[in-house]
Amino acid sequence: MTPLRSRIIGLLHDAIKVLLYGHGQLPTNELSIELDIPKVPEHGDYATNIALSLTRHLKRKPLEIAREILKNLKDGNGLFQKVEIAGPGFINFFVNPHAWHATLVEILRDPGAYGRQDIGRGRKVQVEFVSANPTGPLHIGHGRGAATGDVIANILQACGFDVQREYYINDAGNQMDTLGRSLYYRYLQILGQPVEFPDNHYQGQYMLDLARDLHKEVGSRYQDISLDEVLDLFTRFAGDRILAEIREDLHAFGVHFDAWFSERSLHEQNAIARTIEELKAAGHVYEHDGATWFRSTAFGDEKDRVVIRANGMSTYFAADLAYHRNKFERGFHTLVDIWGADHHGYVERMLAGVQALGRERSDLRIILVQLVNLLRGGVPVAMSTRAGEFVTLKEVVDEVGRDAARFLFLTRRSDSPLDFDLEVAKMQSNDNPVYYVQYAHARLCSIFEVARERGIHLDLSSVESLTSLHRLTLPREVDLMKMLGEYPDVLANCSRSLEAHFIPYYLHELVSLFHSYYNQNRVLGDDPELTEARLCLAAAIREVIKNALELLGVTAPERM
RNA sequence: GCGCCUGUAGCUCAGUUGGAUAGAGCAACGGACUUCUAAUCCGUAGGUCCAAGGGUCGAAUCCUUGCAGGCGCGCCA
Structure with missing residues (x-):
């Protein structure tokens, strides 16, 4: 505070x-x-x-x-x-006006530390996000989830939590088999074999590219071998390649993970069966109609959920239970899951699972990120995952730029659907709030550039003892100092609510005050004392903008 | 049918533990560059906070009901 x-x-x-x-x-x-x-x-x-x-x-x-x-x-x-x-x-x-100077002093003494606080007291928190199936490229909706998770992790870190970022790879289950089969059929088609491509398979352009790559590597070696024999190979080839592309796309978007956790590894370590045993021992599991059920209704879910099907196979939910148990075993105090809002029907059973595993309901916090409606010039862009017609995250980032994309994703409450207009996003104009903020930063840098040219040097090493600050008496100057003082509270609010959008709104407000001030007043003037005071104010504003943009993963350009 | 989310200015949206006269951007209209960056600023206009009830000293915010839109309701993942 x-x-x-x-x-x-x-x-x-x-x-x-x-x-x-x-x-x-x-x-x-x-x-x-x-x-x-x-x-x-x-x-x-x-x-x-x-x-x-x-x-x-x-x-x-x-x-x-x-x-x-x-x-x-x-x-x-x-x-x-x-x-x-x-x-x-x-x-x-x-x-009293002089009371505001404390904020400037605090900022300028250690700009990088300003806003950092110890709400978390070093507690371990894991943020799991994106976690898209490796069956196709990331689309724009994943991009919103990626930006949200990344920034929430940044904020928690700034607020004193020990944060780990993790991506859960759904590399088990029938969708992976479908992926392998899709590649197999495309491969055969490249070899000139008449194959009927089933509807419910992945038929995007990227599958054709993958098939060509595979063909380049292995030639026609597999054309006469049955699907059953090669399915695993095809599945792994496709999965690995797609995952590698996902990593690249995230990297280009400025998103990095500390850990990539494989669902398959849970199966390999028998973790699912062990989790179900544990739940059984605690009386949360029963047999019915040949299947094994988890009694999630005991914790408020609307119906009980199958964990082992009558055919002996475990469900995806069972794997997720094992996964969350594994997370807690790794010592995390709190888990944050960032999900697409289309999974909201899943929330209650997961919270029930966490409680059945002996944790508090509040130990898992699930953030739902609403869908993104992609528009171009006000017209919706048709998207269909099945037909493989969709705009990928990479395409969006290439077209509108990483800064604009991230800022726009984060300028909305995550629980509110987002209209993302490509034309607006790439417009370098006042339609685009990211440039409004960045421009302020560039302007501030420019002031210091000119000051340097004029031989004005601001020594901040002993900012505490600067006596010139009492010259900051204009109402607008007080407003600015007041607003700078709010920054730590904005971050605290973000970390409490796990919402990032306060930061873009805060930035806009701060920057708007600055632009207005800039237009009415000159920082560099004839009066050395006043100039020094205003440079301190300018420096503090610049640092807070930079600091906040850094949390958003958006660059703070020195020139525009 | 049931569940979750949403409904605030022409458009896109903030308004987070209930507070004083409901805000911002865009769009509209009118102004400001011989000055440290006009990607900026100043001004004008714009509202039944979906509706109706309830509770409170006080509601956009809480409760109930209804309406509209989105999403989800599998021994799929």
């Missing part, structure tokens, strides 16, 4: 404690004090509704409570210009 904010909250705490002791109610530690920045300046720099929210507990009128809090409130070394009660019982704080 920003120093100023925590100081005010601390003072409020003390003031309220007295009040509560007097009434013998509600332990202070259960009290969460909200301190907002009001919309209108008449309501002060900060405001709290605490008197209003205490009315129920204290059974007194809000105005009375506010008055009493105010009476108990310490001055805090001249922190406040004035504090007043307004409206139905809000307490409004007007802060």
Whole structure:
């Protein structure tokens, strides 16, 4: 939390404690004090509704409570210009202008550390995301999931969690067999054999390319061998190649994983059977109609789920149970799963599984990322995975650029569907918020470039002792410092809610204040003291923009 | 039929533990470049927060019902 904010909250705490002791109610530690920045300046720099929210507990009128809090409130070394009660019982704080300098000092002392905090206290968290089946290239929807997972991981890291990023490879099950068969048929077609290609197989262009590559490597060696004999080979060839491309596409998108976890490895280690045994021992599993069922209804799911089919094969869900058990065995305190929203029907059973495995429901947090509607100039682009007609992530990144794609993916709540218009995304104009933010950064860099040319040097090594900061008195300058001070709270909010979109919105707001300020005021002027002060402000803004863009995985260009 | 998500300005969307007069971008209209980058800024206009009830000192936010859209409902993955 920003120093100023925590100081005010601390003072409020003390003031309220007295009040509560007097009434013998509600332990202070259960009290969460909200301190907002009001919309209108008449309501002060900060405001709290605490008197209003205490009315129920204290059974007194809000105005009375506010008055009493105010009476108990310490001055805090001249922190406040004035504090007043307004409206139905809000307490409004007007802060002395010099108080804002602390934020600048904190930023400039160690720019990379600003916003970093220790909410996580080093607890291990795993973020699992993308996890697309290796049966085809990543499409734009995966891109949104990739950006979301990557940035949530960044945020958690910045907030003091020990984060691991993992990709779960669904390399087992019949879809992989289908993949192998698809390759086999394409291979035969290349060899001139009349093969009827089944509908429900993967028929995209990429399968033809793969078949050609395979043919190049092995020639016609397999043309007279039965499908059964070569299926495994074809499946592995296709799976490995597609996975390699997925890695490349993610790399180009700036997304990296610490671990790639193979579903097949669970089968090989017999982990699924062991998991089911464990659940059985705990009484969560029963036999019915020849199949083995997990009693997920005991934890709120709408029906029980099969884990071993009557034919003896385990289900995908059984593998997922084993997988999540494995994750917990690796010592993660919390698991974050990022799923496409089309899997929402799966959420309850997975949460049930986690509980049956002896963990808390809250130890698994599932983030659903809604679908992306791809448009070109307002017209929907037809997409069909089955027919292999879709725009890949790679194509989108190649066309609109990584920065624009990432920023647009992240500028929406993940649980809200996203219209992604290729024409808008690649427009280098005011339609495109990413350039608005980047432009501010480039402008700031340019100021320092000019300053250097003019021989103005800003020494930040002893920023604490700079006396020029008191020259920052314009309302817009105070607004900027106030906004810079909010950054750590924005990150904390992101880590609490596992939502990244606050950062783009914050950036936009900060940058908008700066652009406006820039147009009205000159940083480099005739007055050396004022110039020094404004350069400090400019430097702090630049650092926070850079810092935030870094979390988003978007570059901060020095020139545009 | 059941479940989950969504419904806020012409369009795309913020508004996260219920707070003061509901915001932003785009689009529309009118202005500002001999200055540190005009990819910018300033101004104007734009609203039944899907609807109806409920509860609260106070609701876009919580509860109930309805309407509309998306997605999902397999011993597939």
